[in-house]
Amino acid sequence: MAKGTASFGKMGKKHTHVKCARCGKPAFNQRQKICASCGFGKTRRLNK
Numbered sequence: 001m002a003k004g005t006a007s008f009g010k011m012g013k014k015h016t017h018v019k020c021a022r023c024g025k026p027a028f029n030q031r032q033k034i035c036a037s038c039g040f041g042k043t044r045r046l047n048k
């Protein structure tokens with residue numbers, strides 16, 4: 001593994017998705033406050 005920028009990849013980027021309180025998947029968007037997986041924050045129904 002090369003040292004420096006090449007080995008860091010996307011480490012510098014902020015993680016937009018955190019663990020969802022409903023489905024438990026790391027798909028909850030912090031900025032939009034909507035889960036990409038189940039729709040938590042957008043709809044009460046589970047997004048299949």
Ligand SMILES: [Zn+2]
Pocket residue numbers: 020021022023024025027028035036037038039040
């Ligand atoms: Zn969810």
